[in-house]
Amino acid sequence: MKQDGDLDALVRQRIKSLRTARGLSLDELATRCYLSTSTLSRIETGHRRISLDQLAPLARALGTTLDQLVESATDEDVVIRPVHDENRGATTWLLSKDSGPHGMTVAKMRLTEPAPAPDSGKLGVHPGKDWFTVLSGTVLLVLGERTILVETGQAAQFSTMTPHAFGAHGGPAEILTILDHDGQRSHLHP
Template sequence: MTEAIEDVLTQVGPRLKRLRAEHGLTLTGLAEATGISTSTLSRLESGQRRPTLELLLPIAQAYQVPLQELVGAPEVGDPRIRPTPRRLNGMTVLPLTRQPGPLQAFKMIIPHRGGTPEPQTHEGYEWLYVLSGRLRLVLADRDLVLKAGEAAEFDTRLPHWFGSADEQPVEVLSLFGRQGERMHVRARPKSRT
């Protein structure tokens, strides 16, 4: 078996566990929905049992997701990403990266939320680019408004909050690095003559 296939198979268990948590199911609930024993499901999630089609197909059907989402195998021949929108804290979030990793890209549509911003902190580094609308960014003691075409980058350990600056929704591209990697747009260096 090739190393690439082995890598894909080792990621199936964590994906299954994450999907079960996202759907709010217990192992017992998933066992009832699929007809697969709880011990087999537990061993699949922990990597002690190799995934097979006979096991993955009923799980994919229970979660109503394509089999490729369970396996995480790269699509062959078609590089297009078909994001599945998710609702998160009133925002519509479209993941633009397929594979889990240190850097993740998202498109976010943020409606006007009103109220007082409540800045949060967490590990990571974020880069935001405003596609349309106006983004209000509260960063530590600064309160900024960014227009379409403007970008900001910041360490997420600083207290921060962002949302629509007015009554209209704002569309934003976000690059987020969990371990604090910095995202840069680099220009070609000047040639030395």
């Protein structure tokens, strides 16, 4: 945002849009925020300045956070660009801008290299659990001495304290994965 006025207008638009999206009238939202209907109307139309002591109850009543209500609008985070790791034979699209609840990360991965063999010494361990679903192709999941084929439309969840690795089987495969902080560090960073 270039000016405070732009952000102010954006916050007003968000308040009105959230109110209508939740099916609330001016009267209903005003009551929930302990504001008069006329004050809320003037806030939405720009005829009254918004104070911090009004924003917090408005955010709560609209089911959002104060941070989300006042964050600036930028276009820089709209396009998700892939990151290719030739050594691992994986291309990754981070689908969650910030880590979600409990540090979880959502990513799409295109795997082109096979998983290492169970006796290769290349299986890793880390605290937590990993989860993925196969969008296309087949993934070979190596868990300790076991090898498991996970086909398109199937999902896998496993303890990551078991030595593990996964890779493409019989051609490229694409997965959608949810990783905790340790899984992200192990699977998404060289």
